[in-house]
Amino acid sequence: MKDTKLCGIMPALMTAFNDYGVDTQKVAAHSKWLADSGVHGLYVGGSSGEMILMTEDERKCLLETVVGAVGDRLTIIAHVGTTSTRGTLELARHAAKCGAHALSSVTPLYYKYSYKEVKHYYEQIAAETDLPVIIYNIPALTGTTLNYDQLCEILSIPGVGGMKFTSSDFFQLERIRAAFPDKVFYNGSDEMLLSGLAAGADGGIGTTYNYQPSRILGVYNEFHKGNMAKALEYQAKANETIAKILKYGVLPSCKMIMKLNGMDYGTCREPFMPLDEAAIEDLKTVTLAD
Numbered sequence: 001m002k003d004t005k006l007c008g009i010m011p012a013l014m015t016a017f018n019d020y021g022v023d024t025q026k027v028a029a030h031s032k033w034l035a036d037s038g039v040h041g042l043y044v045g046g047s048s049g050e051m052i053l054m055t056e057d058e059r060k061c062l063l064e065t066v067v068g069a070v071g072d073r074l075t076i077i078a079h080v081g082t083t084s085t086r087g088t089l090e091l092a093r094h095a096a097k098c099g100a101h102a103l104s105s106v107t108p109l110y111y112k113y114s115y116k117e118v119k120h121y122y123e124q125i126a127a128e129t130d131l132p133v134i135i136y137n138i139p140a141l142t143g144t145t146l147n148y149d150q151l152c153e154i155l156s157i158p159g160v161g162g163m164k165f166t167s168s169d170f171f172q173l174e175r176i177r178a179a180f181p182d183k184v185f186y187n188g189s190d191e192m193l194l195s196g197l198a199a200g201a202d203g204g205i206g207t208t209y210n211y212q213p214s215r216i217l218g219v220y221n222e223f224h225k226g227n228m229a230k231a232l233e234y235q236a237k238a239n240e241t242i243a244k245i246l247k248y249g250v251l252p253s254c255k256m257i258m259k260l261n262g263m264d265y266g267t268c269r270e271p272f273m274p275l276d277e278a279a280i281e282d283l284k285t286v287t288l289a290d
């Protein structure tokens with residue numbers, strides 16, 4: 001049976017940093033703000049959180065901060081993927097002890113691993129924990145493209161509870177959804193949330209949810225009311241902002257939009273570079289008022 005507490009709108013939480021590591025005060029405050037906005041959960045320590053630019057201890061600190069701040073109010077999915085299986089399993093054990101409700105991981109990074117190696121990686125994660133494991137399928141960033149049969153095999157691993165699907169192949173999403181009605185599927189491309197929901201996604205995980213949750217919730221709620229015209233209005237409004245950030249780089253632009261709208265969340269870690277003045281002036285035209 002599908003775990004309904006895993007369904008819904010879950011911001012891919014961004015990470016605030018200070019000179020010493022994770023800015024726990026800003027992270028806790030922002031997590032509470034998102035909880036107050038009505039989102040259903042948080043996806044912690046993933047791409048939007050700059051996970052590959054963080055140490056293992058920092059990632060543990062981030063998750064502990066979020067669970068402590070809103071773990072009793074929201075579903076917490078801990079992204080535990082690293083460049084090594086050993087590191088991933090260590091973060092998986094920590095997440096379970098910390099109180100996360102589910103785990104997730106991208107496909108193994110950097111090297112062009114075989115499908116056999118990718119499948120074995122997920123088998124090891126699922127065997128390490130009693131928490132549901134959410135596969136994170138994002139071919140554009142990982143370079144790993146899995147076909148329908150391969151995804152079905154991985155989804156059949158005992159303990160795998162679903163998938164974050166970051167692709168525009170909604171035919172594939174619909175077919176996998178039909179094959180696994182009891183698994184939970186998330187749309188991963190903010191600008192295509194409505195399309196993902198129409199293809200069968202149970203919710204969405206996205207970066208811009210950090211600062212425009214009301215619009216994203218509008219898409220989700222109006223879709224489930226059967227009001228497609230209103231859902232499309234919300235999606236179009238969200239996409240006006242998304243079109244801006246795609247011009248200048250997603251993560252630096254998102255943090256700048258947050259700052260410009262009274263939510264100073266710092267800057268991204270290097271090798272990300274600060275935005276130039278022209279980009280900042282353009283992002284000043286972004287409004288989060290509905």
